[in-house]
Amino acid sequence: MILYPAIDLKDGQCVRVVRGDLATATVFNTSPADQARRWSAAGFSWLHVVDLNGSVAGRAINEGAVRAILAEASAPVQLGGGIRSLADAAAWFEAGVSRIILGTAAVEDPELVRTAARRWPEGIAVSVDVRGGKVAVDGWTRDTSLTGPDVARRFEDAGIAALIVTDIDRDGSQIGFDIEVFGAMADAVAIPVIAAGGLASVDDIHRLRTRAGTPIAGAVLGRALYAGAIDPRAALLAAAA
Amino acid sequence: MQTVALIDYGSGNLPSAHKALLVAAGDLARPPKISATADPELIAGADRIVLPGVGAFAACMAALASLPGLLEALDHAVRERGAPFLGICVGMQLMAERGLEFGESPGLAWVTGDVRRLAPPAPRFKVPHMGWNTLDGALDQALFTGLPAGTHMYFTHSFAFFATDLGDIAAWTTHGETFPAAVRRDNLAGVQFHPEKSQGAGGRVLANFLAWRP
Numbered sequence: 001m002i003l004y005p006a007i008d009l010k011d012g013q014c015v016r017v018v019r020g021d022l023a024t025a026t027v028f029n030t031s032p033a034d035q036a037r038r039w040s041a042a043g044f045s046w047l048h049v050v051d052l053n054g055s056v057a058g059r060a061i062n063e064g065a066v067r068a069i070l071a072e073a074s075a076p077v078q079l080g081g082g083i084r085s086l087a088d089a090a091a092w093f094e095a096g097v098s099r100i101i102l103g104t105a106a107v108e109d110p111e112l113v114r115t116a117a118r119r120w121p122e123g124i125a126v127s128v129d130v131r132g133g134k135v136a137v138d139g140w141t142r143d144t145s146l147t148g149p150d151v152a153r154r155f156e157d158a159g160i161a162a163l164i165v166t167d168i169d170r171d172g173s174q175i176g177f178d179i180e181v182f183g184a185m186a187d188a189v190a191i192p193v194i195a196a197g198g199l200a201s202v203d204d205i206h207r208l209r210t211r212a213g214t215p216i217a218g219a220v221l222g223r224a225l226y227a228g229a230i231d232p233r234a235a236l237l238a239a240a241a
Numbered sequence: 242m243q244t245v246a247l248i249d250y251g252s253g254n255l256p257s258a259h260k261a262l263l264v265a266a267g268d269l270a271r272p273p274k275i276s277a278t279a280d281p282e283l284i285a286g287a288d289r290i291v292l293p294g295v296g297a298f299a300a301c302m303a304a305l306a307s308l309p310g311l312l313e314a315l316d317h318a319v320r321e322r323g324a325p326f327l328g329i330c331v332g333m334q335l336m337a338e339r340g341l342e343f344g345e346s347p348g349l350a351w352v353t354g355d356v357r358r359l360a361p362p363a364p365r366f367k368v369p370h371m372g373w374n375t376l377d378g379a380l381d382q383a384l385f386t387g388l389p390a391g392t393h394m395y396f397t398h399s400f401a402f403f404a405t406d407l408g409d410i411a412a413w414t415t416h417g418e419t420f421p422a423a424v425r426r427d428n429l430a431g432v433q434f435h436p437e438k439s440q441g442a443g444g445r446v447l448a449n450f451l452a453w454r455p
Contacts, residue, residue: 040440045373045393071256074264074440076372076395096253096295098371098397098438122371159367 001209001239002218004048004078004194005039005225005232007032007069009062011053016223018172020129020140022052028226033068040075042232046098047077048164048196048220054082055103055139070096080127080164081139089116093123099161103127104137107144110154117159124160125194128152130181131168140168148181149188162192162217170198172223177204182216192217200224202231205238243273245451246287246318248332250279250304250311254437258293258329261437265447273451281310285317289451290324294331298340298356298400301331302348312349319351323428327450333424333431334402342400352426354404361417369399370416374434381411381425384432386449392442394422394434401433428455 007014010022014029029035036047049069053061059082060066070077080101083089089100099122106113106126117124129136130148137144152163167181177198186193195208195216201224208216219239224230245266247259259277266272276283284290292315294301306312319326328336337348340356348356359368373393380390394414401420404410411423411430423432430450436443 043440045395045440067256071260073257074261074438074443076397076438094253096257098395120369121367122369161371 001205001216002046002194003044003205003235003239004046004218004220005044006048006050006196006220006222007035007039008050008052008222009065009081012062012065015052016172016226017052020136020168020171022056022139024172032065033072036069036073036077039232040073043236044232045075047073047075049077049079050101051079051081052139055080056141058082058084058104058138060088067095078125086112086116086119089120089124093120099123099125101125101127101164103129106155107135107137107146107151113155113160114158121159122161125162125164126151126155126160127164127166128185129166129168136168148185152185152189152191155191156189160191162194163189164194164196164220167197171196173198175200179207179211182208183211183213186214186216194218194220196220196222200229202234202238205230205235209239209241243271243288244283244286245273245275245289245291246284247275247277247291247293248279248284248305248311248315249277250301250308252293252301252332253295254293254329254435257437258291261444262291262447262451265444266451268448269451279308279311281314284311285314287318288324290315290318290326291450292326292328292332292335294329294333294335296331298331298334298342298348299346302335302340302346305335319429323455325450325453325455326429328431329437330398330433330435333433334400336424336429336431337402337404340400351429352402352404352409352424352431353406354402356400356402358400359398359416359418359420363417366417369397371397374414374416374422376412376414376422378410378413381423383425383453383455384411384423384430384446384449387445388442393439394436394443395438396434398433402431
């Protein structure tokens with residue numbers, strides 16, 4: 001299982017927020033590039049970078065910070081937040097991003113995902129952000145009537161690299177995660193599922209990895225990693241074991 | 242002080258390659274000076290040369306050739322003076338005789354073989370080959386000192402350099418089909434993967450290159 005330390009960007013800084021609410025932001029590093037260097041040096045094989053301002057605005061807001069991360073990280077980067085067109089995606093691939101995450105765009109314009117996945121096989125991930133059982137968009141400011149598996153099934157044969165499933169109700173809360181939110185998605189489609197939101201301990205990583213049913217391909221680590229509740233080395237061991 | 246010329250011809254991976262080289266150099270007893278440059282004089286006189294590269298073979302070759310005096314300076318440094326050279330990704334592919342992409346384009350022709358599109362035998366092997374993959378075979382000791390076969394590196398490419406002289410192949414990898422992950426002939430080395438995105442193992446390759454005395 002691949003672990004993705006999250007670097008969430010707000011106003012040029014590396015922050016963690018609770019349940020997607022930007023007003024709750026806690027700054028963990030004023031230099032996102034420094035944070036990227038630390039996580040890649042700690043042994044994580046991928047980084048998960050989100051432009052939080054960008055997700056709400058629908059366009060890149062923290063471009064400078066993302067470029068600094070790309071220069072500094074010694075591991076590939078997947079990037080989400082505000083990427084709404086093929087041109088946006090092309091510019092980021094050109095800048096050195098390894099995988100693009102489409103969220104809102106995937107709900108509003110599924111054809112965009114299909115076209116992008118044909119153009120960049122293995123280069124597109126779709127994020128499905130679930131709150132109270134329904135998918136939320138626009139930086140989680142707006143709910144839709146679709147369930148997670150509804151959205152996931154749309155992309156069953158689109159050739160996307162991963163579905164990143166976020167449990168908004170638990171994201172940043174450290175109250176422990178609900179494995180079945182991710183499990184239901186993994187069992188619904190053949191696309192690799194990356195779990196995000198609420199992982200609180202190394203034991204949670206172990207539970208994801210040893211779950212009965214379709215394996216979970218990866219997990220995004222956020223607040224628990226920054227707060228020290230998850231030790232990077234122990235996490236990597238638990239994911240590899 | 243030793244100088245390393247990182248050739249700046251507009252390649253997208255230049256900033257990350259530059260940073261990674263600085264980090265690798267920092268671990269050496271006598272760190273060299275690393276300059277991103279397109280200045281033919283600096284390149285002709287450099288102790289070591291690194292050529293990054295992403296995108297299309299023909300476009301990269303054209304970009305190199307469009308810089309005044311650059312190909313001559315490169316040739317002087319690595320062929321006449323024997324300065325150690327490292328090509329990264331398309332920078333490695335340019336060492337080939339030809340690129341077969343849209344028709345045929347000439348390369349630097351330092352190492353025998355052609356660059357062609359990956360053609361894995363089953364659709365589950367996607368092109369581009371994107372992700373972590375292992376270095377296989379007997380690894381070249383100049384580039385891979387301290388790294389065992391099976392070490393993972395990060396790849397992202399649709400084309401590969403099928404060097405035809407087996408003695409030039411410094412490591413293999415397999416993505417549906419088996420192809421060279423690295424080549425080396427004399428003072429000329431190239432890696433298909435991105436050492437600058439391959440964490441500590443990639444850093445080790447860069448450090449090995451900086452310490453290498455062919």
